[in-house]
Amino acid sequence: MAESPAKVQKAGGGRSCCVCNERRAALKRPKTLEQICRECFFAVFEEEIHQVIMQNQLFKPGERIAIGASGGKDSTVLACVLSELNRRHNYGLDLFLLSVDEGITGYRDDSLETVKRNEVQYGLPLKIVSYKDLYGWTMDEIVKIIGLKNNCTFCGVFRRQALDRGAALLKVDKLATGHNADDIAETVLLNILRGDIARLSRCTAITTGEDGPIPRCKPFKYTYEKEIVMYAYFKRLDYFSTECIYSPNAYRGFAREFIKDLERIRPRAILDIIKSGESFRISTSTKMPEQGMCERCGYISSQKWCKACVLLEGLNRGLPKLGIGRTRVSDKDQKKDLKQTSGVKSIASKQCGSLDF
Numbered sequence: 075m076a077e078s079p080a081k082v083q084k085a086g087g088g089r090s091c092c093v094c095n096e097r098r099a100a101l102k103r104p105k106t107l108e109q110i111c112r113e114c115f116f117a118v119f120e121e122e123i124h125q126v127i128m129q130n131q132l133f134k135p136g137e138r139i140a141i142g143a144s145g146g147k148d149s150t151v152l153a154c155v156l157s158e159l160n161r162r163h164n165y166g167l168d169l170f171l172l173s174v175d176e177g178i179t180g181y182r183d184d185s186l187e188t189v190k191r192n193e194v195q196y197g198l199p200l201k202i203v204s205y206k207d208l209y210g211w212t213m214d215e216i217v218k219i220i221g222l223k224n225n226c227t228f229c230g231v232f233r234r235q236a237l238d239r240g241a242a243l244l245k246v247d248k249l250a251t252g253h254n255a256d257d258i259a260e261t262v263l264l265n266i267l268r269g270d271i272a273r274l275s276r277c278t279a280i281t282t283g284e285d286g287p288i289p290r291c292k293p294f295k296y297t298y299e300k301e302i303v304m305y306a307y308f309k310r311l312d313y314f315s316t317e318c319i320y321s322p323n324a325y326r327g328f329a330r331e332f333i334k335d336l337e338r339i340r341p342r343a344i345l346d347i348i349k350s351g352e353s354f355r356i357s358t359s360t361k362m363p364e365q366g367m368c369e370r371c372g373y374i375s376s377q378k379w380c381k382a383c384v385l386l387e388g389l390n391r392g393l394p395k396l397g398i399g400r401t402r403v404s405d406k407d408q409k410k411d412l413k414q415t416s417g418v419k420s421i422a423s424k425q426c427g428s429l430d431f
């Protein structure tokens with residue numbers, strides 16, 4: 075449901091809109107702090123996304139595009155705006171909604187109900203793929219075994235692959251996700267803090283995976299989260315706004331809060347962090363992982379087995395910590411497990427909501 079954004083910055087003193095100069099300003103744009111009326115806000119918000127799509131040639135006429143639809147604000151606004159722009163500018167796209175059911179009772183089951191309503195509201199066919207069908211496990215079952223600490227690693231790795239598998243079933247050319255400017259700035263910071271050069275070098279790319287099965291793109295790369303919330307609120311869009319019940323990601327939470335603090339002082343900070351991320355150049359002497367194919371399932375992987383197969387093997391063998399970085403499994407046990415598991419190296423923990431798309 076369209077909830078009131080935590081802090082809609084109201085326009086003050088009955089000023090007129092800085093765009094049309096006719097209507098009264100209804101809000102202050104978080105990105106530019108301009109006083110603007112509702113109608114002009116919708117228009118500039120949509121036009122900026124259209125420009126990003128055109129300048130970065132995100133889509134080609136005739137393409138089939140899946141929108142990763144979680145039922146949350148970002149992907150709901152993405153579905154709404156993409157269908158509108160597709161009509162208005164004759165992109166010639168065949169749009170679909172693609173949802174991953176992670177099997178989280180009290181969270182994903184409810185948000186999927188929202189996506190089912192969106193299917194009708196936007197007239198976009200919906201495909202749902204589930205962890206249970208793909209991997210034989212729901213997140214509820216995984217959490218029972220692994221607890222709350224590392225569950226985001228399983229969820230993130232499985233979701234990435236599940237989206238690819240769903241996209242393949244839909245036979246789409248590309249997958250569009252609702253990652254916004256705040257998400258990307260946050261990921262730039264996290265990759266710097268972790269010294270993860272490989273991810274730092276690709277996390278700002280608007281399109282990724284062009285060498286893989288299905289490229290992914292982020293039409294909201296420069297769109298501020300606060301503006302997405304305002305758009306959803308003023309348009310009264312039907313979205314689901316509850317946080318995942320298994321998401322205790324404190325580290326990412328600190329990065330998020332830090333960026334929100336910076337944004338309060340200087341809204342451009344978000345765009346500048348993204349710009350800094352884009353400007354990073356990796357020295358030629360830095361060794362980058364080589365992309366290959368998982369020997370087990372054929373999915374792209376820089377190791378012998380992909381991350382999902384390593385994690386799944388651990389779950390199925392009753393060694394759920396197999397493949398999770400920096401765990402308390404003793405070195406000896408882990409070495410033994412990994413040896414038995416065809417020499418796959420331990421993977422570093424990938425946090426929930428991370429942008430390794």
Ligand SMILES: Nc1ncnc2c1ncn2[C@@H]1O[C@H](COP(=O)(O)OP(=O)(O)OP(=O)(O)O)[C@@H](O)[C@H]1O
Pocket residue numbers: 141142143144145146147148149150172173174175176233250251252253257427428
């Ligand atoms: N279960 C899912 N099914 C399909 N797509 C998903 C799912 N979870 C995430 N995505 C895609 O990845 C994007 C970023 O996901 P993230 O978990 O960071 O959520 P978010 O920032 O809360 O976005 P949203 O508001 O759309 O839920 C989403 O906008 C969506 O496009």
